Each structure stands twice: as structure tokens, then as C-alpha cells.
Amino acid sequence: MNTKKLQGFVTENAIYIVLAVLLIGIAVYEPSFIGLNTLRDILIQSSTRVIIALGVAFILITGGTDLSAGRMVGLTAVVSASMLQEADYARRFFPNLPELPLFVPVLIAIAVGLVFGLINGVIVSKFKVPPFIATLGTMVAIYGINSLYFDTEPNQSQPIGGLRGDFTTLGSGALFKNWEFSIPYIVIIAIVVCAIVWVMFNKTRLGKNMYAIGGNQQAAKVSGINVSKNLILIYSIAGALYGLAGVLEAARTGGATNNYGNMYELDAIAACVVGGVSTTGGIGTVPGIMAGVLIFTVINYGLTFVGVGPYWQQIIKGAIIVAAVAFDMRKYASKK
Amino acid sequence: MSEFMLEMKGITKEFPGVKALDGVTLQVRPGTVHALMGENGAGKSTLMKCLFGIYKPDGGEIYLNGQKAEINNSSDALKLGVSMIHQELHPVPFRNVMENIWLGRFPMKGWGPLQFVDHKKMHKDTEELFKELDIDLDPDTIVGKLSVSKIQSIEIAKAVSFNSQIIVMDEPTSSLTSVEVEHLFRIINDLKKRGVSIIYISHKMEEILRISDDVTIMRDGKKIGTWPAAEMTTDLIISKMVGRDLTQRFPERHNVPNGVILKVDKLTSINPNSFKEVSFELRKGEILGVGGLVGAQRTELIEALFGLREIQSGTISINGKEVKIRSAGEAKKHGLALLTEERRTTGIFPVLSVHENAAIANLDRYVTPYGLLNDRKKKAEANQMVEKLRTKTPSPKTLIMNLSGGNQQKVLLARWLLTEPEILLLDEPTRGIDVGAKYEIYSIIADLAQQGKSIIMISSEMPELLGMSDRVMVMSEGRLTGIVDGDKATEEEIMRLAAQH
Numbered sequence: 001m002n003t004k005k006l007q008g009f010v011t012e013n014a015i016y017i018v019l020a021v022l023l024i025g026i027a028v029y030e031p032s033f034i035g036l037n038t039l040r041d042i043l044i045q046s047s048t049r050v051i052i053a054l055g056v057a058f059i060l061i062t063g064g065t066d067l068s069a070g071r072m073v074g075l076t077a078v079v080s081a082s083m084l085q086e087a088d089y090a091r092r093f094f095p096n097l098p099e100l101p102l103f104v105p106v107l108i109a110i111a112v113g114l115v116f117g118l119i120n121g122v123i124v125s126k127f128k129v130p131p132f133i134a135t136l137g138t139m140v141a142i143y144g145i146n147s148l149y150f151d152t153e154p155n156q157s158q159p160i161g162g163l164r165g166d167f168t169t170l171g172s173g174a175l176f177k178n179w180e181f182s183i184p185y186i187v188i189i190a191i192v193v194c195a196i197v198w199v200m201f202n203k204t205r206l207g208k209n210m211y212a213i214g215g216n217q218q219a220a221k222v223s224g225i226n227v228s229k230n231l232i233l234i235y236s237i238a239g240a241l242y243g244l245a246g247v248l249e250a251a252r253t254g255g256a257t258n259n260y261g262n263m264y265e266l267d268a269i270a271a272c273v274v275g276g277v278s279t280t281g282g283i284g285t286v287p288g289i290m291a292g293v294l295i296f297t298v299i300n301y302g303l304t305f306v307g308v309g310p311y312w313q314q315i316i317k318g319a320i321i322v323a324a325v326a327f328d329m330r331k332y333a334s335k336k
Numbered sequence: 337m338s339e340f341m342l343e344m345k346g347i348t349k350e351f352p353g354v355k356a357l358d359g360v361t362l363q364v365r366p367g368t369v370h371a372l373m374g375e376n377g378a379g380k381s382t383l384m385k386c387l388f389g390i391y392k393p394d395g396g397e398i399y400l401n402g403q404k405a406e407i408n409n410s411s412d413a414l415k416l417g418v419s420m421i422h423q424e425l426h427p428v429p430f431r432n433v434m435e436n437i438w439l440g441r442f443p444m445k446g447w448g449p450l451q452f453v454d455h456k457k458m459h460k461d462t463e464e465l466f467k468e469l470d471i472d473l474d475p476d477t478i479v480g481k482l483s484v485s486k487i488q489s490i491e492i493a494k495a496v497s498f499n500s501q502i503i504v505m506d507e508p509t510s511s512l513t514s515v516e517v518e519h520l521f522r523i524i525n526d527l528k529k530r531g532v533s534i535i536y537i538s539h540k541m542e543e544i545l546r547i548s549d550d551v552t553i554m555r556d557g558k559k560i561g562t563w564p565a566a567e568m569t570t571d572l573i574i575s576k577m578v579g580r581d582l583t584q585r586f587p588e589r590h591n592v593p594n595g596v597i598l599k600v601d602k603l604t605s606i607n608p609n610s611f612k613e614v615s616f617e618l619r620k621g622e623i624l625g626v627g628g629l630v631g632a633q634r635t636e637l638i639e640a641l642f643g644l645r646e647i648q649s650g651t652i653s654i655n656g657k658e659v660k661i662r663s664a665g666e667a668k669k670h671g672l673a674l675l676t677e678e679r680r681t682t683g684i685f686p687v688l689s690v691h692e693n694a695a696i697a698n699l700d701r702y703v704t705p706y707g708l709l710n711d712r713k714k715k716a717e718a719n720q721m722v723e724k725l726r727t728k729t730p731s732p733k734t735l736i737m738n739l740s741g742g743n744q745q746k747v748l749l750a751r752w753l754l755t756e757p758e759i760l761l762l763d764e765p766t767r768g769i770d771v772g773a774k775y776e777i778y779s780i781i782a783d784l785a786q787q788g789k790s791i792i793m794i795s796s797e798m799p800e801l802l803g804m805s806d807r808v809m810v811m812s813e814g815r816l817t818g819i820v821d822g823d824k825a826t827e828e829e830i831m832r833l834a835a836q837h
Binding site: 199203204205208209211212215216218219220221222223224225226278282283 | 642644663664665667668674676681682683684685686687688692695696697699700703707708709711751755
């Protein structure tokens with residue numbers, strides 16, 4: 001009975017165990033890995049990723065998918081950066097733009113993400129285009145839109161730089177900055193977003209409807225759930241999250257180009273899947289997604305730390321994605 | 337030849353926490369129909385899965401024609417002459433009839449390593465097979481376009497093409513019309529003459545008594561006994577299945593219908609092949625049965641009442657006021673609830689818990705002023721309703737897919753009762769549910785009517801229609817052909833109305 005209990009515990013918490021084993025393994029091999037700086041770096045790198053992953057998770061749980069996430073991050077990074085350059089910077093995107101309060105461009109970028117998410121939602125729910133195809137289309141189109149914007153006079157496809165200090169502080173600043181336990185703002189933002197999304201998943205009608213739509217769309221409709229309205233709302237929220245991620249990405253790196261965010265959607269989907277989100281819909285938790293994101297960051301950061309080359313890292317990442325899903329499938333099958 | 341075509345001796349199978357089969361013995365004579373009966377969860381399917389190599393028994397032996405058989409997977413079973421026709425058929429819908437039959441063993445032609453599928457031979461073989469079985473089907477038809485009964489005949493033809501000596505049929509008539517059932521029985525009789533043994537799983541007593549030679553009854557993973565069908569009666573079978581005497585199959589009803597609550601006038605579907613000019617009234621506290629054959633458009637009618645299908649013309653009035661219902665959400669607001677026929681495709685959320693499944697249609701009621709859900713109240717009310725309907729579940733957190741059909745149905749009923757509906761539309765509420773649970777569902781329905789709820793119940797089971805309804809309205813080919821009193825109506829009368837068009 002005890003082995004059975006243990007087995008059950010391992011199956012249910014596999015993702016957290018893998019994360020712990022990874023951390024311990026790296027720490028044993030390279031004790032200098034342990035430390036506040038490592039932790040801080042891992043959290044900073046995970047911050048934008050977890051926000052994108054949560055957006056994608058909304059859609060995966062409804063049984064859909066979103067390939068346009070990365071390009072939306074790129075677009076909103078460019079949009080926010082274009083409006084938040086230093087007044088005396090030589091190559092300003094908008095040479096005559098007055099200094100806007102920080103929140104204005106940030107909200108504009110989030111709104112841009114929201115609008116494109118809404119478009120995805122309408123295409124999926126009203127025109128009945130399968131999400132894979134719908135977001136494949138918008139993925140390509142959004143890159144085009146971003147490149148057009150990026151190429152306008154006088155910028156002409158120059159990387160956007162010279163970002164305002166208050167903006168970059170958002171990405172690289174920290175609470176208690178001069179103290180050992182300083183907490184980066186970006187990490188605080190990510191944690192707040194995680195908390196909000198957790199509440200949405202678990203405590204709101206929208207969350208319950210999301211799980212229901214992913215679990216059985218027909219039954220959801222029969223139960224009186226307005227499926228298209230909920231889907232449009234969910235895609236819009238996901239878009240807004242990509243918008244926020246784009247803003248933070250620009251702030252963190254101090255710049256933006258139209259190629260920002262390229263392929264981020266695949267990282268996000270991989271993190272979700274490793275974190276136990278079912279690609280057939282209906283299943284997924286916020287802590288799981290957080291762990292999924294952390295695993296990938298730890299692999300990236302940790303393996304680089306101990307000197308494993310990037311090519312090997314790719315191989316390990318790929319294996320983890322497949323292994324995680326194979327393991328998850330077994331968990332599901334064993335319940336039958 | 338051995339006395340038995342198939343002998344399963346002392347089969348035992350354990351799953352974590354449950355002993356699904358406990359030393360079950362099954363002996364099937366050649367050229368007979370052997371009915372296998374028992375409530376859901378009695379172990380019938382598990383036993384058949386052991387026979388078909390889907391499960392590996394923990395103990396016991398299987399003999400085919402007197403010889404010990406090792407069946408490790410379904411292809412072993414097919415090779416040894418054991419075929420199974422599942423309750424839910426899974427053809428390859430986009431391919432044609434013959435490719436479905438010969439899938440995995442296409443006849444080939446060619447030179448040396450160059451091998452191609454021999455379509456001509458496949459076509460000819462298929463035609464011969466159909467002729468032998470008196471099946472009227474074009475081998476080139478795309479399977480997805482065919483009716484369930486046709487697809488089933490394809491499955492039977494496939495089983496015969498494997499030279500199967502034992503064919504297991506799991507609820508083969510659950511979605512057939514009575515004409516199609518007759519055809520199936522003719523095929524079964526043919527197969528018997530050829531010496532094929534059929535293991536027949538069904539909940540329909542009348543069918544069992546008519547078609548089978550022997551009856552084996554199981555309960556709680558154990559075999560209760562095997563009897564010649566000639567010695568059995570419906571009541572005897574039921575009492576052995578549930579392990580107690582069931583004096584009645586239907587509960588006493590004390591509902592008193594009064595005052596019209598729902599009036600449907602000349603309702604016509606937007607689809608020209610669906611219901612036309614249907615008018616009827618439903619009284620408060622009444623159970624109105626809806627009879628008819630498959631294709632009578634009964635489901636389409638009540639789905640239209642629930643806003644899931646479009647209406648071309650006609651009106652719906654509730655409590656004397658004309659209403660427009662364009663979605664399930666609007667239907668809910670008007671006090672309607674719908675229990676759909678297809679529990680799995682349109683009812684349950686398989687990966688969600690029992691309590692989430694029960695609460696989902698009623699979330700509006702638990703939204704707090706801050707827009708969050710009052711979880712505690714939601715859980716408490718959902719669990720209370722689930723318990724009230726005496727649903728058997730290990731815990732409210734159990735995933736609904738792990739419950740039996742009858743208990744899933746109770747959770748779905750709980751879902752709709754939580755919305756406090758005035759009118760309940762029940763589409764085949766006891767389909768695929770075992771006898772004991774059926775009685776409980778009937779009791780719930782009778783209670784609801786007594787509390788003044790109005791009920792429209794579609795049923796294809798005559799005894800259920802007659803035993804439960806105050807009135808029975810009969811449809812045929814989309815038209816209402818008559819409304820008869822539940823107490824006075826006879827099966828013949830309903831059949832006559834159902835076959836009118």
C-alpha cells in the first residue's frame with residue numbers, strides 16, 4: 001500500500017520532482033550554483049516566459065492552440081518601445097512625441113495585444129476556423145504588420161533603442177535594490193500575474209467555463225454556456241498577456257526589433273505541456289505551468305552554468321518535452 | 337467437436353481497489369445465442385475484454401473448442417475466431433465499405449516485391465460476403481454516410497469474414513429502429529445455422545428472451561448462474577441481476593397535472609427533413625412521453641425547444657407568454673432544462689470532477705459582488721444535490737469519467753435540478769443504464785412531477801413510455817401523429833402511430 005501511495009504521489013507531482021532533481025543535480029555538480037544571484041537570474045528569465053505561457057495556457061485548456069503568441073510579443077515590444085524613447089535620443093521613432101506618462105504606452109501595447117487576441121477569438125469562434133490554422137494565419141500577418149510599422153519613416157527598420165530610464169527600470173530595476181535580498185520588479189509583476197490568473201482559473205465563471213469548453217465543447221453549449229463569447233474573451237485575455245510580456249521584454253532588454261518574440265509560442269506551449277496542460281483541452285493548473293517554465297529556464301541557465309553546450313541543451317529540452325507528455329499519457333491511461 | 341465452443345474457467349481480474357471478476361465461468365454451446373446479463377459494473381464488459389485480449393486475466397483459463405487458448409491481444413483473438421462488435425462502432429468514416437471490412441488484410445496482387453492492393457478482388461469478396469449474409473450495401477459507399485445499423489452490418493460482415501466462431505455483440509440494438517432490429521435478428525439466426533456462437537450483451541429483456549438460447553447472469557463480478565432462456569422471465573432475470581425481488585419496474589406516481597405551462601404551436605424546423613407543424617401542450621406536473629422510431633425527429637424537436645436548433649415558423653409559449661429561445665442560455669432563463677441523449681458527447685465533462693460537472697450550468701448563482709465565485713456555497717449545493725439523488729461516487733472530487741453510466745446520469749440530473757427548472761426535457765434518460773439505476777431515475781422523475789415540475793420524456797422503450805407517462809405523444813417522420821393517455825395506451829397503438837408515415 002505504501003509503495004502504491006508513493007507511486008501515486010510521484011505520478012501526481014512528477015513535474016515538481018523533476019524540477020527539484022534538476023536543481024539538486026546541478027547544485028551537487030557545481031556547488032557555486034547555489035546562491036541568491038542564481039535564483040534571481042532564473043526568476044528574471046522566467047518572468048516574461050511565464051506570462052506568455054499563461055496566455056497560451058488559457059487557449060490550450062479550451063482545446064485550442066495559439067501560434068501567434070510570439071509575434072504578438074514582438075509587435076507589442078516594438079509598439080511600447082517606439083513610444084518610450086528618451087527625448088534627446090537621436091533616432092526617435094516619433095521625433096516629436098511628448099514624454100508620455102509610463103502607463104499610457106504600456107496600456108496601449110497591452111490593448112494592441114488584446115485586439116489581436118480578440119481577432120483570433122472571433123476567427124476561431126465565429127468563423128469556425130480551427131485554432132491551429134487561425135493563429136497560423138495571424139502569426140504570419142502580425143509579423144507583417146509589425147514589420148510595416150517598424151519600417152515607417154524615420155525609423156526604417158532600425159532597432160529601437162534609447163529607451164527611457166523609467167521604462168527600463170520596469171525590466172531591470174528591483175525593490176530593495178541595494179540590499180542582498182533585492183526583488184526585481186519584473187519578478188514581482190510575473191508573480192502578480194500568476195496570482196491573478198490563478199484566481200481567474202479557479203474562482204471565476206470564466207475559468208470554470210474555460211475548463212468546461214475544453215473538456216467537452218458540445219456539453220458546454222448544452223449547459224447554457226455561451227461558448228463563442230467565452231472563447232473571444234479568453235483569446236483576448238491571452239492577447240493582453242502577450243502584450244504585457246512584449247512590454248516587459250522591451251523593458252528588460254532595453255530595445256526592440258520586429259524579430260522580437262520569434263518562436264516564443266513554441267517555448268510557451270512546451271512549458272505548458274511539460275507543466276501538465278493537456279493539448280486536448282480541459283486540464284491545466286497555474287502552479288504546473290509555473291513549474292514547466294522554471295524547468296526550461298533551469299535547463300537553460302543551469303546547464304550553461306555547468307558547461308553543457310547549447311546543442312546538447314536542445315537535445316535535452318526536446319527529450320524532456322516528449323518524456324513529459326508520454327508520462328502524462330500514462331497517468332491518464334492508468335486511470336481507465 | 338467439444339461440447340462447448342467457448343469455456344472460460346475461473347476467470348479472475350483485479351483492478352486497484354476492485355475485484356472486477358471473481359472466478360467467473362462461462363460456457364457457450366456451439367450455434368447458440370448466449371445472453372450475458374448483469375447491471376452495469378457487474379463485470380460483463382471486463383469478462384469480454386479478457387476474452388478479446390484487451391485485459392489479461394489474473395487467473396483462470398480460456399478454452400476454445402476444447403483447446404486451451406492464449407489470447408494476449410485482439411489480433412490473437414481474431415486469429416482464433418473470436419470477434420467483438422462494440423456498442424460504439426469505430427469505423428474509418430472517410431473510407432468506403434470494403435476498405436473498412438478488409439482493413440489490415442487487403443488482398444494483394446503484384447510481382448515479387450511490387451505489391452498493390454487488389455481492389456477488384458476486394459470488391460468481389462465483399463459482394464459475396466454481403467450476399468451470404470443478405471446485406472444490401474454497395475461496397476464502394478463511404479462509411480461516414482451510412483446509418484448506425486448499416487455500419488453495424490459491416491462490422492458483422494467483417495466478423496464473418498474472419499471466419500469467427502464466436503461473435504460478441506455488446507448492446508447491438510441500442511441505436512437501431514425496430515425494423516433494423518428485425519434485420520439484425522435474421523442475420524443472427526443465419527449465423528447460428530452456420531454454427532457460430534453469439535455472446536449477446538443487452539439490457540433489453542424482451543430481446544433477450546426472444547433471441548437467446550441460454551442466459552448467464554452476473555452480479556458484482558461473480559457469476560450467479562446459467563439458465564436456458566426458455567425457463568426465464570423478465571422478472572426472474574431482474575431479480576437475479578439485482579439480487580432482490582423487484583416487484584415493480586416503475587414507481588408509483590402521485591403527480592396531479594393541472595394548468596398548461598408550455599404550449600407549442602405549429603413548430604416547424606428550418607431543416608426541411610426535420611419536424612413540421614408540431615403542436616402540443618404540456619401541463620404543470622405532467623410527464624409527457626414522446627414515442628417514435630429513430631428518425632422521428634423527437635430529439636430535434638426538444639433541442640429546438642431548448643434553443644439548440646433553429647425554427648422556421650411556429651411559436652412556443654410558456655405560462656401563456658410567447659417566448660423566443662435562441663440559445664441554451666435563454667432556455668435556462670425560461671426555466672427549461674435538457675438532459676441530452678448522448679451522455680458522453682453532449683453531457684459529461686469527462687476530465688472534470690463530479691462536483692464541477694454538477695455545478696457548471698448554475699455558476700451564475702454563485703457569483704459574488706466582486707465577480708468571483710462563492711466556492712463553498714457552490715460545492716455545498718452541488719454535493720448536496722448529487723447526494724440527494726443517491727449518486728454513488730467515491731468522492732465529489734472523483735472525475736466523472738470514472739463513474740458508471742447510471743451515476744453519470746444522476747450527476748447530469750443534479751446539474752439541471754440545481755438550475756431549478758420548471759420544465760425538464762429528458763431525452764432517453766435511462767439509455768444504457770442498468771436496471772437498478774433505472775428504477776432510481778424513474779423515482780426521481782416521478783418525484784419531480786409530484787413537486788409540480790413538468791417533464792417531457794423521449795423514450796424508445798415501450799414499457800418505459802407506458803409505465804411513466806401521463807400522456808404519450810407519438811411522432812413519425814417529423815410529424816406528430818397522435819397523443820394517447822398513458823394509462824389506456826397499448827404498445828400496438830403506439831407502434832401504429834409511430835409507423836404512420
